[in-house]
Amino acid sequence: MLCCPFHKDKTPSMQIYPATNTAFCFSSNCRLQGKSIDQIDFIMHQEQCSKHEALLKAKLLLGQDIIQAVTAKSTTDYATLFQDFKTALIRSKKAIEYLKSRNIYDIQLAIGYNNGTSYKHLKNCLIFPLKDVNHQIVSLYGRSITDHPEQRHFYLSHRKGLYPGYPQPETTKIILTESIIDATTLLQYTDYPVLALYGTNGLNHEHLAALQSLTNLNEVILFFDGDGAGQEAVQKYSLQLHQAFPEVAISQVNTPDQEDINSLVQGHQPAILTDLIAARATIFSFSTENPAVRVNTFSFSTENSTEKADHPDTPLQKTTQTTLNTSQPEYITWQKDNLLISILGGITLYPLDKLKITLKLERNDSPNPLHTLRTTLDLYQDEQVDRLIRKGS
Numbered sequence: 001m002l003c004c005p006f007h008k009d010k011t012p013s014m015q016i017y018p019a020t021n022t023a024f025c026f027s028s029n030c031r032l033q034g035k036s037i038d039q040i041d042f043i044m045h046q047e048q049c050s051k052h053e054a055l056l057k058a059k060l061l062l063g064q065d066i067i068q069a070v071t072a073k074s075t076t077d078y079a080t081l082f083q084d085f086k087t088a089l090i091r092s093k094k095a096i097e098y099l100k101s102r103n104i105y106d107i108q109l110a111i112g113y114n115n116g117t118s119y120k121h122l123k124n125c126l127i128f129p130l131k132d133v134n135h136q137i138v139s140l141y142g143r144s145i146t147d148h149p150e151q152r153h154f155y156l157s158h159r160k161g162l163y164p165g166y167p168q169p170e171t172t173k174i175i176l177t178e179s180i181i182d183a184t185t186l187l188q189y190t191d192y193p194v195l196a197l198y199g200t201n202g203l204n205h206e207h208l209a210a211l212q213s214l215t216n217l218n219e220v221i222l223f224f225d226g227d228g229a230g231q232e233a234v235q236k237y238s239l240q241l242h243q244a245f246p247e248v249a250i251s252q253v254n255t256p257d258q259e260d261i262n263s264l265v266q267g268h269q270p271a272i273l274t275d276l277i278a279a280r281a282t283i284f285s286f287s288t289e290n291p292a293v294r295v296n297t298f299s300f301s302t303e304n305s306t307e308k309a310d311h312p313d314t315p316l317q318k319t320t321q322t323t324l325n326t327s328q329p330e331y332i333t334w335q336k337d338n339l340l341i342s343i344l345g346g347i348t349l350y351p352l353d354k355l356k357i358t359l360k361l362e363r364n365d366s367p368n369p370l371h372t373l374r375t376t377l378d379l380y381q382d383e384q385v386d387r388l389i390r391k392g393s
Contacts, residue, residue, distance in 0.1 A: 006031055006045055052159060053205055078129065078137040085112025085127040095126065098145040102181065103265045106188045110164060114142065122154050128180050130161030133210075137161070141180055153179075153199070163196045166210045174211070175221045175253075175277070176203075176237070178230065182223070182261035189270040192221075192277065200224070200233035208244060219249040221280055226255035234283075242284040250284040253277055338365040355379040361392050 004014040004025040013027040024036045037045065044054035089095050095113040099105070112127035125142030132138045138161040142154035163180050164187060174193045177183045183196035195210065197203050211217060220241055224230035238250045253276050256264070264272050322336040332343040344358040356378045363371035373392055377384040 004030055004032075050204060055158060056205075078140060081118065082110075082112055082127065082129050082137055082140070084117070085114055087112075088115050088117070089113035089126075095145060098126070101266075102185075102262055103270070104181075104184060104188060104262075109184060109187060111184065119156070125154055128163055128184070130159070130163050131165035132161050133166050133213075135165055143181055155198075159198075160206065162206055162210060164194065167193050167195060167214060169214065170216055171214050172216050173219045173221065174214070174217065175223050176207075177261060178202075178224050178233070179260075185262045185265055186223070186273065189265060189273050190277065200229045203237050203240070211241075211245065217245070217248055219251060220245070221251050221253060221277065222283075223253040223261060223277070224255065225260040226257045230255065230260075238283045249282060251280045251282045253280045335364070338363055340364040353380070359388075 001012040002014050002016065003009040003012050004027060006025065007027060007030045009025075009027060009030075013030070014023055014025045016023050022036050022038050023042060025032050025034075032045070040051060040054050040058055043049075043057050044051050047054065047057060049057070089112050092113050092115060099111070104111075110129050112129075114122045114125050114127050116123040119140070119142075122140065122142035124146055125144050128141045128143065129137040130139040130141055139156050139159055141163065144152045144154065163183060167174055171193045174195055175186060177186065177194060177196050178200060180196045183194045186192060186194045195207060197207065211220065222234050222238060224233050234252050238252065241248070241250050255261075255276070259267075261273065264276075322334065325333045325335075330344075330346045332346065334341045340362050342360040342362075344360060347355075347357060356376065358376045359374070361373040373388075375388060377388055379385060
């Protein structure tokens with residue numbers, strides 16, 4: 001018995017079972033919630049990483065040579081297998097019809113189909129190859145053509161590799177998408193280099209390594225779904241990418257509400273993709289005047305800027321611009337028009353059950369003290385936040 005590392009544990013509540021190489025926490029306060037874990041799960045929860053990253057950590061702990069010897073014996077010829085899937089796609093009328101329904105017609109793209117000859121859990125799936133840094137197929141992704149809402153995405157165990165593969169070394173701009181089907185759509189209808197994530201929680205160490213290898217990279221473009229999950233992913237990953245690549249611009253394509261990349265080409269002319277990409281908004285840009293200052297900026301325009309330039313008599317467009325400045329971690333500011341919100345003293349993330357900040361709201365175009373509000377609140381407390389919103393309004 002030992003104190004569980006996954007919750008505040010004064011009395012040892014975790015039992016180790018050497019016979020099965022598992023552990024179990026008996027506390028009802030534990031975030032494992034009564035689940036038995038093995039060594040890989042333990043690393044995953046302790047390091048707060050994905051299972052694949054936990055496997056890599058275990059690989060380092062165990063020793064590189066041992067793991068290489070084990071994996072060398074179990075290597076699958078995915079390249080030959082994928083060629084069989086490509087042949088099956090050409091012969092499958094229902095798979096071709098499904099692709100046509102998604103406005104994907106170029107079967108010369110890296111797409112196959114599994115009619116059930118192998119990998120039974122990938123049956124009735126379009127098959128997409130995942131490639132390593134040497135452009136070798138190292139795993140497979142399956143997209144069900146039945147479109148069951150809870151059973152659409154399938155991977156092989158121990159997923160690895162990227163789609164459509166590691167970008168070319170000379171890449172300067174690259175688009176990140178939520179899904180592989182969206183990346184495939186962009187490959188058919190645009191000329192931009194593309195890298196698919198594995199959903200809104202699917203940015204992993206391989207994606208970051210691929211971007212890190214691009215010495216000429218100057219912009220990462222996030223083209224996610226136009227829903228709440230997509231917007232949350234933009235906020236999360238834009239900050240993560242900015243911190244990892246501070247000298248690279250991070251921008252966002254403003255996807256229409258409840259649309260995604262593939263649905264856009266189903267309901268509109270494909271040119272809408274290039275138009276939306278051209279009108280993307282900068283989130284983080286690198287300042288050449290002061291490299292220490294990086295500004296998060298969103299600009300939204302109600303008029304077409306090129307149309308205004310061509311027609312001088314057109315009324316001035318109304319533009320709303322917001323700016324987030326995080327260059328000073330102890331004094332973070334967010335400004336929208338004449339509203340300035342400041343976080344004094346920075347943000348403390350521990351303990352995780354509280355999120356207290358000292359906040360100042362002010363009209364920066366007014367000297368009236370009634371137009372300034374200072375408060376300390378816990379953002380996890382709904383009542384406090386509601387009162388602040390009412391008083392601030």
